[in-house]
Amino acid sequence: QQQVKQSPQSLIVQKGGISIINCAYENTAFDYFPWYQQFPGKGPALLIAIRPDVSEKKEGRFTISFNKSAKQFSLHIMDSQPGDSATYFCAASGYTGTASKLTFGTGTRLQVTL
């Protein structure tokens, strides 16, 4: 059961453009929504995260937009750079009764071209 759906699967953006990755979730009990960035051969690393009580969070060129009623959130990368080329995962945290765990989306492979 895929509880967090992510799109697109892959994305090609020109340098300086805006990259947009979308995620949708089903479980209304999710209470924390991080985005992870993964470079080839490396483990995922936290990029930015948001709680459902805010609609937007910005850190540098990276912005999360959150729509609680639609159960959707998205990552916007402004002024995309070749160094941003990586796989991006959205995730959602849900409480299991003993602890919370992260459920990841299927990933988006971003390529930023010159």
Place this chain on the structure above:
Amino acid sequence: DTAVSQTPKYLVTQMGNDKSIKCEQNLGHDTMYWYKQDSKKFLKIMFSYNNKELIINETVPNRFSPKSPDKAHLNLHINSLELGDSAVYFCASSQGLMSRATYNEQFFGPGTRLTVL
């Protein structure tokens, strides 16, 4: 000064063998995790430990047995390896358990690519 390290980085083995993957973190964290990333890059939690105690155990075949000798180490032993076990296995750690209103960043290791022939 690696934060979360895993050994080996690559593991190639035959079906039916038993193998172990080791994980160590030097961040002083209390909580450690094992994730499996399949060929389509889908990342799914397998186990989490807090202070050496098993907290989360997803629907994982009992051929997989995690062991935490101390807070800094979480090893994964896999018995009777199958073709479907081929994947990249990531260890991660966080300062503490995540729970309602407590959000702890998870730090991932570099991964172990397991190939079962």
